[in-house]
Amino acid sequence: MASIKVHVKKDDMVKIIAGKERGKTGKVLRVFPAKGRVVVENLNVVKRHTRPNQLNPEGGIVEKEAAISMSNVMLICGSCNEATRTGVKTLEDGSKTRYCKKCNASVDK
Numbered sequence: 743m744a745s746i747k748v749h750v751k752k753d754d755m756v757k758i759i760a761g762k763e764r765g766k767t768g769k770v771l772r773v774f775p776a777k778g779r780v781v782v783e784n785l786n787v788v789k790r791h792t793r794p795n796q797l798n799p800e801g802g803i804v805e806k807e808a809a810i811s812m813s814n815v816m817l818i819c820g821s822c823n824e825a826t827r828t829g830v831k832t833l834e835d836g837s838k839t840r841y842c843k844k845c846n847a848s849v850d851k
């Protein structure tokens with residue numbers, strides 16, 4: 743599978759724009775660029791049946807977050823507090839930064 747352009751990073755706040763969790767927001771926990779997927783905190787929770795092991799001696803049913811396609815999330819801008827598209831600017835010192843296309847403010851901290 744071809745890798746997808748990564749527009750979100752770990753610890754970004756994102757809004758889900760498609761699927762059963764549409765309209766909800768959360769923080770990105772993990773990014774899988776090769777698969778084009780992200781894991782968002784407390785969203786897309788699935789139940790896994792686990793066998794007993796040392797960490798979980800009883801085993802049983804464990805709830806955990808599953809990955810969501812990166813195309814189904816939009817970054818939330820810190821200054822205008824809306825889900826927005828992002829672009830990449832090259833600064834004077836040669837470093838790159840992401841910016842909000844609505845308010846033109848930098849998204850990176």
